[in-house]
Every structure is written in structure tokens, then in C-alpha cells.
Amino acid sequence: MIVSPDIHTILQLCIDHGLSDIHISANSPLISRHDGLLKPIEENDVWDEDRVRELVESCLGIDELKTLQKKLSLDVACSLGIVRFRINIFHERGYLAFAIRMLNATIPALADLDLPPSLADLTKFNSGLVLFTGPTGSGKSTTLASLVDLINQNRACHILTIEDPIEYLHTNKRSLIRQRELGTDVLGFAVSLREALREDPDVILVGEMRDLDTIRAAVTAAETGHLVFSTLHTNDSIGAMDRILSMYPPNEQEAVRRQLAMILKAVVAQTLLPRRDGGRIAAVEILRVTSGVSNLIRTAQFQQINSALETGVSHGMQSFDMHLAKLAARRLVEDDVARARSNNTEFFEQCLINARDPSASKSDNRLPPRPSSLQSRFARKR
DSSP states (O other): OOOOHHHHHHHHHHHHHTOSEEEEETTBOOEEEETTEEEESOTTOOBOHHHHHHHHHHHOOHHHHHHHHHHSEEEEEEEETTEEEEEEEEEETTEEEEEEEEOOSSOOOTTTTTOOGGGGGGGGOSSEEEEEEOSTTSSHHHHHHHHHHHHHHHOOOEEEEEESSOOSOOOOSSSEEEEEEBTTTBSOHHHHHHHHTTSOOSEEEESOOOSHHHHHHHHHHHHTTOEEEEEEOOSSHHHHHHHHHHHSOGGGHHHHHHHHHHHEEEEEEEEEEEOTTSSEEEEEEEEEOOHHHHHHHHTTOGGGHHHHHHHOGGGTOBOHHHHHHHHHHTTSSOHHHHHHHOSOHHHHHHHHHHHHOGGGGTTTTOOOOOOOHHHHHHHOOO
16 A cells, blocks of 8 residues: 555544544545544545545555455555554445554553453463454454464464454564465465465464354364464354354354364453543453363353353453443443443342442352343343
């Protein structure tokens, strides 16, 4: 991508005003996102179709323009100084449009992101599959970059990332790290994963498991002794496993459950909430695949995984409701905001009471009671 003067001006707006996103559409002013909220930058400065098209032509090379024409959308990345941007160019109602996201200039540590310290344990596996899931824009890529950097600092191994596009630029520390970008270095996730098995990696990051071929390749890599990190767009741990299984033909799903039971190490689901003091913070569900959880996966008893999440604190697990209660108890988010995102309001309220007064649950050392599995299924909001 070419950083033309026009696109440079727009990217500089993100840096100067701390904007996480800028949206450009025909017949609309520039729309910015700040702390999760959308707002026009200059309401009277409406961009017409020609102006948007001229911006596209000024910042894309010939090959990129051909790809955009053929596929109707294009993912690219670029840097302005030390700040990196991810840009998606697409069509809507027949017109061209941009979605621009500013990435952190440096790779943040888990503590900087206010993420649970137990996530660091996920970097210590030698093999297996670790999944991160959540809606678009929930911070999955940032969390993964932080974990990859942690491996890079503490382990002497070969890390290979396959991304679309590359978002965070890593440098070799204790590890050798190589980053490959779709469209520039490789043709697709699945083919690059198959190639990766011949490139002597210890850790593989797959930007997204979008299709069955990529899922098959990732599972194979995890089975053959590699530690594989990847992402899915689902709301929680159970949804991630359902998504993987639903991609396979029905006659293969039982065998895939057995594979997942053996290779899956953890599923982390996250979403972003507005902080009381400005900015956003992640609420995180952490499922560790213990022997008990492995058996639930193998026997397709997914609904019982909720109970495992809530009773697996000693294994580093937590449910969304438990973490939401902790965030509200620490006054990092408003009670009403956390309550609105909870899966089960009654359970969340009891967790909040316990988080604010730990002595309330010391007498029996148990979590608050949860509705039966049937009730729980109807109480879920995600």
C-alpha cells in the first residue's frame, strides 16, 4: 500500500486524536470511533463517490487495484512512523468504502491490557491448539500479539505467524520469529499451514480459521507436536467448539470431537467494555481443557462446560459472569454495563456480592448456585 498525502492526513487524524477507527463512505462525512463510540469528524465535509475512488486509486498499487476489482474487497496494512494501521477497502451499495483501524505502536504486555495473569500460562504449552474467540474488534489480535511476544521473550523457539494482514511487527528476542502475510507472502491460510510443517516451527499463529481446509490444517499441526494459536468469531467457548464441528460433514464430527478432546488446550473468549474512567477493557472467559473438560468434549456434553468454567478457578478458569463481577467490584466498569453483558443475571449478582465481600462465600468455599442446565440454556444472552 502507498501512503499517499491524502491517506497520510487521515491516518494522522487517528494518531493526533487517539481514534481507534475511521470509516470513509460515499455521501457521508468521515466517521471516527473513540472509546467505542462513533462520531462524525466534520459533519459538513461530505465525501462524494469520486473523492473516495480517488483516495483508493492514490494509495493502492496496480496489483492491489486488480485484487480489489476481482474480489471486491481488500485487506492491507501500513505504517506511519512507529504506528501501524489495518485497512479494509470494500464495496457497499455499489460504492467504495474504507474501514481503518489504528493499532498500538508497541506490543502491550498482559498487565498493560488488564488481562488475567493466568493467560500467561497458555504460552508454556509445547503442543496443542489454543483458540481465541470473540466478535470483530474485541481485541483478539492484540491479546495474541502480547502472548507471542511473551514466548519471544522467554523461550528459544521458532515462531511462525500467518496473518491477513500483519498487524503487529515482532523482532527476534530469544526466539526466531517469522511473519507471513496473505497476498504478499502466501496465498492462503490452509496452504501456508501445510507449508509451515516443512519449515521447522515450534509455535504457529494462524490469524483466523475461516474455512474447513484451514481448520483441518491447524488440527493436523497441533496433532504433530506444534503449539497452534488461532481465532474464531464466536461469542464464547462453547460457540467456538460448535463452530469447528459444524464446519465438518456430519459423518466426521464424532472423530473430530475426539481429536479436539486430545489437542485442545484452552479457549479464551473476550469482549470489550467501556471503562468508567474512559477507554475500554476486556472481559474474558477462560476455559482450560482439563481431563474432565476433555471428557465433556469427547461425549458432546457441551452445556456442562459452563459448570466446569465456574468450578475450575484453581486451574485458571473463569466464566464471563465471574470476570464481569470482578471488573465491576474493582470499579473498572459500571455495574449496569457489566450486568447488561452477563449471561445469567442472577449468577452475576451473586458473583458481584462475593467479589465485593469475599467473606460472604468463605463459610462453604463454594460459588453461588447456578440454575439447572435447562434453565441456563434459556438464560444465556450470547
